[in-house]
Amino acid sequence: MGNSGLAIAPLVLGGNVFGWTADRAAGFAVLDAFVAGGGTMIDTADVYSAWVPGHVGGESETLIGEWLRHSGRRDDVLIATKVGMLAGDGGDGLAPARIAAAVDASLRRLGTDRIDLYFAHRDDPAVPLAEPLDAFDRLVRAGKVRAIGASNFTGPRLDEAANVAAANGLTAFSVVQPHYNLLERTDFETTLLPVVRERGLGVMPYYGLAAGFLTGKYRRTVDLTGVRGAGAGQYLNARGLAVLGALDLVAARHAANPARIALAWLMAKPCITAPIASATSAAQVTDLVAAMHITLTADDIAALDAAGG
Structure with missing residues (x-):
């Protein structure tokens, strides 16, 4: 993972569903299946899942912490x-006091003494960059955090x-x-990628399946049901269907399905360390981890690049 000192399998399990669309039993099954399938990194956030009525944030970390204790x-x-x-103790955003309070809260919920990779979830222009960087540095020196990352930063701010x-x-x-996948390419490829290459950064893109659209499940308006349907609907257009068509053709060549191929495309990109994908059942995890064992040809990648370009 760049110069973090960390090494991981080429797929990261997204924890945004834990405590939301995956309850304790389902979450434990997903986590067990992910590790059994060779996965090594779990990605979550303190804000997951504060958007759900009655939730306050920390639900995902709490479930993961329970699984860690239960599974050993x-x-x-x-x-x-x-x-x-x-927001919480110490304020909000990336104020140093907020970072100091938030990391301790996350450690308590996770039931661990260290966070392997701690992200600034988004940029905070109201705080000079030296202040959160100093706060993160203190956490690394204290042994609470092993490495730090930036999520949702622009290329210039990352530089x-x-x-x-x-x-x-x-x-x-x-x-x-x-945010990077077959249908969301412009921002990363034009502004972030040059900085990633120059600085030798690891890359963990989220929404690798474009809110579920790249699974191929949403091909008609009537398919846009459930929690995921609304997000996937933004891609139900001529371009989105062209990408699904390319995925179908490549998937047929590899006896796979569109989701596996969409993740394999990300894994094949030289700059990508590992895409993030979430699941709400063990069966979905088994399907996703299979992407780690698919090797796309140059023609496969060219066809997918052209369809989503």
Whole structure:
């Protein structure tokens, strides 16, 4: 993962569903299946799932913490979580006091003594970059955090953060978490990718399946049902259907399905460390981890690039 010192399997399990669309039993089954399938990193955030009526945030971390205690697998997995989108003790955003309070709250919910990868969930222009970087650096020096990353940062701000860290002798972001998939390419490929290459950063893209659209489940308006349907609907257009058509053709060549191929496309990109994908059942996990064993040809990748370009 860039220069973080961490090494992971090429697929990360997204924890946004835990405590929301995956209850304790389903969440435990998903986590068990992921580790059994060779997965090594779980990604969550303190804000998951504060958007649900009656939730306050921390539900995902709490479920993961319960699983860690129940399974005894803490040393077999790496945990990534985030700060910056949930207000609480110390304020909100990336204020240093908020970071200090939030990390301790996350550690308590997770039931662990360290967070392997701690992300700034989004940029906070109201706070000079040196301040959160100093706060993160203190956490690394204290052993609470092993490496830090930036999610939802623009290329220029990510570059600025690297310069600030170097100038002040602070721990730098070593991983970036962008919105990137076959249908969301422009921002990453034009503004972030040059910085990623120059700085040697690891990349963990989220929404690798475009809110579920790239599973191929949503091909008609009548398919747009359930929690995921609304998000997938934004891609139900000529371009989205063209991408699904390309996925279908490549999937047929590999005796796979569109979801596996969409993730394999991300894994095949030289700059990508591992895409993030979530699941609400063990069967879905088994399907997703199979993507780690698919090797796309140059023609496969060219066809997918052209369809989503």
